[in-house]
Amino acid sequence: MNKRWHDRKPTSLDLVINYPALGLLRGKAVNISHDGMFIETAAYSLCNYSNIQITMNLPELSDAPIHIQAMIIHNYENGVGVMFKEENNSPCSEMIHQLVTAPGNHYKQAC
Secondary structure (H helix, E strand, O other): OOOOOOOOEEEEEEEEEEEOOOEEEEEEEEEEOOOEEEEEEOOOOOOOOOEEEEEEOOOOOOOOOEEEEEEEEEEEOOEEEEEEOOOOOOHHHHHHHHHHHOOOOOOEEOO
C-alpha cells in the first residue's frame, strides 16, 4: 500500500547529504514529491529516523545552494527514502513546490 500524500516525480538531481555520523555523502535524487524524495547512495548503512541536511544546486530556482532539512524514513540497499522537515510556505518549501510542479523533467544538474 502506498502511504504517500503526493505523487512522485522522476528526476535526476545530484546532491550532498550531511549525515552527522559519517559526514558528507554524495547521492542522486531519482524521484521527488512535496513531502520527500528517494536518494540513491553508495552502500552505506544510514539509520532510519536520522536527521539529515540535503544540499543541492538548482540554478533555475536559486543562485545559492539549497539546504533542505529531512529525516531518513526508509532504508534500501540502493538508497534511502527521506521526508522533508520544512515548514509550509518557507522559502525552501516554495522551491520544492516549484521543482515538483515544473513541467517536464528539466532539473538535471551536478553539485
